[in-house]
Amino acid sequence: MRTTVRHYRPHEVAARIADGRLSRPAYQRPLAWTPEQVLAFIQSCHEGYPIGAALVWRLPSGQGLVLDGQQRLTALCGMRPGSADEHHADVSWHAVERRWVLAPTDPETLLTVSVRTVATRGGLLSYLVNVMRQFIDAHGVEAWEAMVCAFDRLDRATIVWHELEDATPAQAVEAFRRLNTGGSPMTEDEVEALIAASEGEP
16 A cells, blocks of 8 residues: 555546546445534635545546545535535625625526535636626726636645555555544444445445
């Protein structure tokens, strides 16, 4: 087994989730963060605070399984590994208040534009090009520049993950346990699901 430290930007992780290169084992626990926690996390990223590392197990097929860190990845990338339509909060940039708020995208006025919308519509550049004229007509050039800057700052956040390569299921479980000392251990069912995933049954 070896561990490689990799650095990605949110849009790069979102692309891996969207095309299936990054998923989550069937055992993964439900998303636990409240919408308020997701908002606070996005604000922290916007302000440049560091993000805790994730743990990813690289299978022989090349697919990565998120063993630890799915809350952070889901919040920052706007989608949950293994399910591009499953989210636990909509955090949006507010065009008038010029801050992050809990609200979905308003497609009519673009008063609010969510992280999820940007992530699932081809990324920052693709989405913003499509709505540029509509947004500027509604809120002005300064508001447009503020929104572009906000999303750009968010996308410049560095996601660090420790990627396990050539690891057995037992080693993957042990890596998870060592990172979660004092936390909830994997149950027997979760271990079995992890082994099934390693055999091509995620």
